[in-house]
Amino acid sequence: MTVDPLGEDFPFKEEAFRIRGAIFKVYRTMGAGFLEAVYQECLAIELSRQGIAFEALKPLSLSYAGEPLRQTYVADFICYDAIIVELKAVRAIAPEHRAQIINYLRATDMELGLLVNFGSTPRAEIERFALSPSASSAFSAV
Secondary structure, eight states: OEEOTTOTTOSSHHHHHHHHHHHHHHHHHHOSOSOHHHHHHHHHHHHHHTTOOEEEEEEEEEEETTEEEEEEEEEEEEETTTEEEEEEOSSSOOHHHHHHHHHHHHHHTOSEEEEEESSSSSSOEEEEEEEOTTSSOEEEEO
């Protein structure tokens, strides 16, 4: 994984900026300490209020070596039909959470993922992951 802290090479910059605004609005209103499901519901309300196109809890097909799998991934949110938003409510984002979003990007062929942690203080953590067109690497920035 290559880190690009400036975020210059990320697709969907404007869309990600709008989603981040909705996330921070939810965090300012609710703070830390709730279960993930509470933040899921709050973020759905805020995305709607801000006119951000999204689908919540959308099942996505997965494949292995070109073969479809019976297992599906249920995305917390798919915004703009292109951005995976994965929510957490934990003390800190862990390496396995990062691996999870990268795997979801690879499995779905989507280019951008936002890993959101509402459990941190003093503010929500948001990490962006952009999958390169070759799908061999992902860039990450906070």
